[in-house]
Structure formats: structure tokens, C-alpha cells
Amino acid sequence: MPTNRKKTMEFQGNLSKRNYFEGWYYKQVSQHGKITLSLIPGISLFDRDKHSFIQYILSYTNEQGEKELLNGYVRYPVESFTYQKEPFKVQVGKSIFTEKKIFLDLQDRDRVFRGTLEIHPFTPIHRSLFSPTIMGPFAYLPGMECNHGVISMNHDIMGTIQMNDQSLKFNYGRGYIEKDWGSSFPEEYIWMQCNTFQTPETSLFFSIAHIPFLGRSFQGHIGNLLLKKKQYRFATYNGTKVTELQRKGKEIFFVAENKEATLRVTARPDQERELIAPLKGKMERVIKEGVTGTVAFELLDKTTNETYRDQGRAVGIEVAVGENRRVKKLNIRDVTDEEKEPLEEEKIRTDENLEM
Numbered sequence: 001m002p003t004n005r006k007k008t009m010e011f012q013g014n015l016s017k018r019n020y021f022e023g024w025y026y027k028q029v030s031q032h033g034k035i036t037l038s039l040i041p042g043i044s045l046f047d048r049d050k051h052s053f054i055q056y057i058l059s060y061t062n063e064q065g066e067k068e069l070l071n072g073y074v075r076y077p078v079e080s081f082t083y084q085k086e087p088f089k090v091q092v093g094k095s096i097f098t099e100k101k102i103f104l105d106l107q108d109r110d111r112v113f114r115g116t117l118e119i120h121p122f123t124p125i126h127r128s129l130f131s132p133t134i135m136g137p138f139a140y141l142p143g144m145e146c147n148h149g150v151i152s153m154n155h156d157i158m159g160t161i162q163m164n165d166q167s168l169k170f171n172y173g174r175g176y177i178e179k180d181w182g183s184s185f186p187e188e189y190i191w192m193q194c195n196t197f198q199t200p201e202t203s204l205f206f207s208i209a210h211i212p213f214l215g216r217s218f219q220g221h222i223g224n225l226l227l228k229k230k231q232y233r234f235a236t237y238n239g240t241k242v243t244e245l246q247r248k249g250k251e252i253f254f255v256a257e258n259k260e261a262t263l264r265v266t267a268r269p270d271q272e273r274e275l276i277a278p279l280k281g282k283m284e285r286v287i288k289e290g291v292t293g294t295v296a297f298e299l300l301d302k303t304t305n306e307t308y309r310d311q312g313r314a315v316g317i318e319v320a321v322g323e324n325r326r327v328k329k330l331n332i333r334d335v336t337d338e339e340k341e342p343l344e345e346e347k348i349r350t351d352e353n354l355e356m
Contacts, residue, residue, distance in 0.1 A: 008133050008149035011083040012181045019281030020045040022181035028157050029196050029314045031172040035060045036291040036314045041092045043081045046282035052081035052092045054106055057273050059292045060168060071273035072108040104161055113163050117170055120156035125224050126231050134222050136237035145184045145212055151177040153203040153226045154195045185277045186210055188321050188330040192267050194295050197312040202227050210329040219331055227308060232261050248335045262300040269293040269317040293317045
């Protein structure tokens with residue numbers, strides 16, 4: 001149970017916990033969307049394999065004009081993990097992560113990353129007594145396998161990371177931060193995030209998951225859309241229904257609706273790389289994340305009767321559905337090219353020629 005729900009970014013655990021993980025997800029996208037760097041500092045307290053780590057996924061264009069996608073999982077002794085509550089700081093090895101800066105000093109085989117990124121003011125999600133975190137009232141319940149926190153939907157990034165002889169420049173870029181803690185990721189889930197839309201300041205986060213709870217399980221969802229300085233919350237706990245969830249190849253389409261708004265989203269991952277996720281506290285589950293995908297949404301605001309549409313690139317997408325079984329636990333409909341889809345004409349299609 002988090003020690004301080006008003007400070008979700010703080011380390012929620014302690015080093016004596018067993019079968020426990022905690023990780024912070026810092027995503028940075030350059031001004032024109034050509035470089036994306038996701039960094040995940042964290043700790044795994046599985047009894048026989050306690051360690052801290054930094055994971056990364058990097059997408060960039062090299063000097064020859066070729067697109068490259070790199071990933072890595074760098075292990076450290078558990079003693080290399082230190083933290084501070086006020087002001088917030090997590091350090092893994094020589095790398096330091098705070099609310100205002102990232103100091104990166106990371107070596108992974110023949111790759112060396114060094115540099116400083118400045119983080120400008122956060123755009124936090126709306127909170128209330130009923131919903132102290134993105135998880136709403138579920139934030140008060142102990143025993144959840146995975147707790148999720150959205151720290152900043154959008155913020156400015158300044159600075160450069162040097163990877164060997166490659167300069168990764170993020171001046172006037174966009175940033176996003178979230179985190180997870182508990183014992184395991186959901187067995188099946190879909191997660192996506194984008195804050196590099198055509199309309200500045202727009203940011204979308206959405207997750208649909210099969211969630212075990214008190215010996216049973218249910219399909220739940222949490223999402224937040226920041227649009228024109230207004231936040232739209234889509235979640236199981238506020239009466240939102242996911243009325244359609246489809247997968248066609250790698251493309252995901254869903255409709256989420258509540259009393260306030262209807263949201264239609266089409267997301268398509270591009271290239272993907274492996275990340276390591278927790279299973280009963282042990283970092284051994286392999287998942288795949290893309291950071292170069294596309295997304296498009298349509299939002300109907302039922303209060304104003306206005307409709308908004310936008311498209312984004314450099315989308316973070318994870319789809320962990322039906323990986324090791326014939327029967328999916330997540331209620332998603334797989335659609336073939338030959339099948340006529342009832343919502344085909346309503347879908348918002350991503351534009352392959354979209355420029356940031």
C-alpha cells in the first residue's frame with residue numbers, strides 16, 4: 001500500500017519487501033519526433049535475484065539516414081539503488097532521476113549514454129478524494145498485483161544525450177512520466193501513450209487489462225485525455241464502458257464511452273523491441289513495446305456537442321494478449337481482412353504520411 005498517495009512519484013516500497021518491483025517510466029521525444037528515448041529505472045526484490053536496473057528503448061535516425069531501434073536491460077546490484085523523498089530522487093548506479101532533471105551515465109555493452117535532460121513543469125492528472133491516482137478508488141485497496149501512477153501527462157524537455165559519437169538532441173521536446181509497482185504486470189493488457197499530436201499540449205494515455213482481484217478477475221480500463229487544457233477521464237470506476245475492442249493484425253481499435261464523452265481510438269505499432277516485465281516480483285517476463293507507432297482519435301464532448309480529431313506519432317504501445325494460450329482472457333475481437341466490420345466506416349485511420 002503506497003506510503004503517501006499524494007506523492008505517487010515517491011518510492012512506494014521499501015528494500016525489505018519480498019517479491020516486489022517498482023519502476024519509473026520516463027519517455028522523451030525530440031521536437032520533430034525523430035528521436036524517442038524511453039528510460040525505466042527500477043528495482044526487483046525477488047528473493048533469489050534482487051537487483052536494480054535501467055531499461056531503455058531508443059529510436060533515432062543515424063548519420064546515414066537510417067532508422068535505428070535499440071533496447072537494453074542493464075542490471076545493477078540492489079545496493080546501487082538509492083532514493084530520496086524530498087526532493088524526489090532515485091539513483092541507479094551513476095544515473096539520477098528527479099522531478100526536474102535526468103542525469104544519465106549508463107553503459108550497455110559497447111553503448112555508452114551520458115548527458116543531462118531538464119524537465120520543465122509537469123502536467124499532472126486531476127486528483128480528488130475519490131480518485132487520488134489514475135486508479136481511482138482502487139488506489140485505496142491493498143493487494144493489487146499492479147499499481148499504476150501517471151505522474152505527468154506532458155512537459156517540456158531540454159538537453160542532449162550523447163550515445164557514443166551520436167548526439168541525441170531533445171531541446172524543445174516533449175516528455176511523459178508514469179510508474180508501476182507491485183508484484184506482477186497484468187497477465188493480458190493493452191497500453192498506449194502519446195503526447196506528440198498535431199495539436200500542441202494534447203496527450204493521451206489508455207490501458208485495458210485483465211485484472212486479478214480477491215481470487216477473481218475482471219477486465220478494467222483506465223485512461224486520460226488532455227485536450228485544450230481539459231482532462232477527460234475514462235475508467236471503469238467512473239462508469240466508462242469500452243463498447244468495442246478490436247485487433248486487426250497489429251492495429252488496435254476501441255471505443256470508450258461515459259456520460260461526458262465518447263472516445264474512438266485507432267493505434268498501430270511500428271517496430272517493437274523487448275522489455276523485461278515483472279512476474280511475481282521477478283523480472284523475467286518478456287514483453288514488446290513500440291515507440292514509433294501512430295495513433296488517431298476522435299472525441300465527442302457530450303456537454304458541448306463538439307467533436308475533436310487528432311493524430312500523433314512516436315506512440316508507445318504494448319499489446320500483451322494471447323501470448324501463450326489459445327483462449328484470450330482479454331475480451332478483444334480479432335478481425336480478418338475478409339470480415340466486414342460493423343464500425344469500419346467510423347474508424348479513425350492513422351495517416352502514414354503524417355508529419356510532426
